[in-house]
Amino acid sequence: MARSKESPIEWRSECPISSGLDILGDKWSLLIVRDLITHGTRTYSEFSESPEKISTNILADRLKLLTALGIIERVDAERSARNNAFQLTKSGKDLRKVLEALGRWSYANMRDLHPDIVSID
Amino acid sequence: MARSKESPIEWRSECPISSGLDILGDKWSLLIVRDLITHGTRTYSEFSESPEKISTNILADRLKLLTALGIIERVDAERSARNNAFQLTKSGKDLRKVLEALGRWSYANMRDLHPDIVSID
DNA sequence: CATTTAACTTGCATTTTGCAAGTGATGGTG
DNA sequence: CACCATCACTTGCAAAATGCAAGTTAAATG
Numbered sequence: 001m002a003r004s005k006e007s008p009i010e011w012r013s014e015c016p017i018s019s020g021l022d023i024l025g026d027k028w029s030l031l032i033v034r035d036l037i038t039h040g041t042r043t044y045s046e047f048s049e050s051p052e053k054i055s056t057n058i059l060a061d062r063l064k065l066l067t068a069l070g071i072i073e074r075v076d077a078e079r080s081a082r083n084n085a086f087q088l089t090k091s092g093k094d095l096r097k098v099l100e101a102l103g104r105w106s107y108a109n110m111r112d113l114h115p116d117i118v119s120i121d
Numbered sequence: 122m123a124r125s126k127e128s129p130i131e132w133r134s135e136c137p138i139s140s141g142l143d144i145l146g147d148k149w150s151l152l153i154v155r156d157l158i159t160h161g162t163r164t165y166s167e168f169s170e171s172p173e174k175i176s177t178n179i180l181a182d183r184l185k186l187l188t189a190l191g192i193i194e195r196v197d198a199e200r201s202a203r204n205n206a207f208q209l210t211k212s213g214k215d216l217r218k219v220l221e222a223l224g225r226w227s228y229a230n231m232r233d234l235h236p237d238i239v240s241i242d
Numbered sequence: 243c244a245t246t247t248a249a250c251t252t253g254c255a256t257t258t259t260g261c262a263a264g265t266g267a268t269g270g271t272g
Numbered sequence: 273c274a275c276c277a278t279c280a281c282t283t284g285c286a287a288a289a290t291g292c293a294a295g296t297t298a299a300a301t302g
Contacts, residue, residue: 007234012148013172014239016227017155017220023231024223025148026289027133034138044249051134055291060250069234082248082299091230098226099138101219102145106137109212110144113128113190118135148259165280176260181281202280203268 008068023069024095028054028062030102033071033088033095041075041085071095129189144190145216149175150183151223154192154209154216162196162206192216 009022024030035042035050047059054062063086066072071092075085088095103120111117130143145151156163156171168180175183184207187193192213196206209216224241232238 009234011235011237012174014235014237015155015172016224016231016238016241018152018173019231019235019238020223020227021148021151023227025146025151027142027146030142030146031139034136045247051136052139053133055293056250057252057292058290080299081250084249094226094230098219098222101222102141103137105215105219106141106144109215110137110140113130114132114135114140116132116135117137117140120137166278176262177281178261178283179259201268204279 008065020098023071024098028058029066030095030099032059032062032066033092034099036072036086036088036092037096037099041087043083043085044081046085066092129186141219144192145219149179150187151216151220153180153183153187154213155220157193157207157209157213158217158220162208164204164206165202167206187213 009019011022012018024033031050031052031054032047035047039046044059044063047054047063048056063072067074067086069091070089072086073089075087100120106114107117107119130140132143133139145154152171152173152175153168156168160167165180165184168175168184169177184193188195188207190212191210193207194210196208221241227235228238228240
C-alpha cells in the first residue's frame, strides 16, 4: 500500500513536544490509545461504551487520523468494517510510557481537586 | 471560560489519564509548561515569542487556568503584573516526566512524517 | 428475506480558537 | 515631572472544532 508523503498535520514548530501535541493534543486521541493499551483491541462500539462517552463523529474522525498517522490499524485490514477491531501499531504501543507518566501525574497531583480519581497500576 | 467555581474542570470520568487530559488535553497548556521547564521563569511577552506563536487571548486564558489549578504561579505574588514572570509549582515541575516521554515518542516515531523534528536530549 | 445491529454520516447548535485591534497601567527617559 | 514606549492583558468578531441527535448503509442473524 502506497503511503502518501503529505502529512495530515500542520506542524507549529520543529520541537518534538510541540509536534507530539500537534498530533495528540486534544481530549480524545489519547483516550482511544488508552482503551487499546488496556484491552488490546477495540471495535467502534466498544470505544463508544467507554465512560467518557465520545460522540460518534469525533470517534470516526480520530480513528481515521490515528490510522493515517500509523498509530493504530485494523486487526484484519482486508476484512469489512463490521466487528473488525482496531489495534495499536508499534508506534502506538510506544505511547504507553506517555500515558503512564500522565496517569501517575494526575493521581499524585490532582487528588485534592478531584477526590474520586482512581489509581492506575 | 465557561467553567464552574469550585473546580474549574468538568471531569469526564474517574480515570487519571482522562482527568489529566481534562486539564492538559489541548494544544497549548503543555507548551507553556515546556517553556517554564526549559527557562525556569517566563513573562507574558516571552511566552508570546515562542516559535508556536500562541495568541494573546489563549495565553491569558491558559495562564489563569494553570494558576487556578496550582500548576504555575507568579514569581512574586505581591508584585504588579508588569514584568512579573511565572514559574512552575511542585505539581508543575512533576510534569517534566510527561513532557520527556512525549518528546521522546515524537522524536522516535514521527521523523518520517516530520523530518525536520529536532531531538530534545 | 426480513430484521437487527455495527459502523459510520449528516445537519445543526454550541463552544473554542485564532486574529486584529484596542486599553490601561508602569516604568524608563529627557 | 511629563512623555511615551512597552507590557499585560481585553474585546470583538470570524472561523474551526466539538457535541448531540437523527439518519444511512451494509453485513450478520433468525
